[in-house]
Amino acid sequence: MNKPVIISIVVSVLLVGGAFWLAARSSGASQGSATATIVDGVQYVDISAKGGYSPRIVTAKAGMPTVLRMKTRGTFDCSASLVIPALSYQKFLQPSGTEEISITAEQAQGTLQGLCSMGMYNFQIQFL
Numbered sequence: 001m002n003k004p005v006i007i008s009i010v011v012s013v014l015l016v017g018g019a020f021w022l023a024a025r026s027s028g029a030s031q032g033s034a035t036a037t038i039v040d041g042v043q044y045v046d047i048s049a050k051g052g053y054s055p056r057i058v059t060a061k062a063g064m065p066t067v068l069r070m071k072t073r074g075t076f077d078c079s080a081s082l083v084i085p086a087l088s089y090q091k092f093l094q095p096s097g098t099e100e101i102s103i104t105a106e107q108a109q110g111t112l113q114g115l116c117s118m119g120m121y122n123f124q125i126q127f128l
Contacts, residue, residue: 014054015062020074036060037126042067043108049079049093053123062110062127066103072096081117 011079031117036045048054050073060066070082072093080093088108093099103112108127115122 013107033057033059038064041065044069045122046071047114048073049082050075051077052079052121056123058123058125060108060125060127062108063105064108065105066108066125068103068114068125070099070101072099078116078118079121082114083096083117084112084114086112 035055036043036058038044038061041064043060043064045058045060045066046069047058048071048114070093071097072080075093075095079090080095082093082099083090084101087101087103089101110127112125112127113122114125
């Protein structure tokens, strides 16, 4: 093989490998797990809704009164249409602001899933 062919193969491999590395790194950041915060006997779970939900997985303490705070900031996409089947909750979130959703100690069990009305975006609260 001649030198230009070898150089183009090496450059192609580096570009493709770099693209995969960046994609894995950015999806790993948005897929990360977070934990709830507890203040004065109430557990708070904060989730941002814009272009999906972040964080996608939150770990919380089971059997404890919980407040889910859905935060929006210029959200006009599908993630503004929130559905939480286990709570029989369905609402269009305001484009900007915070919507507080109360979860009783009895409801704070197992895995609670929230999703957009189309099912494209989702998040989970894992009560342990």
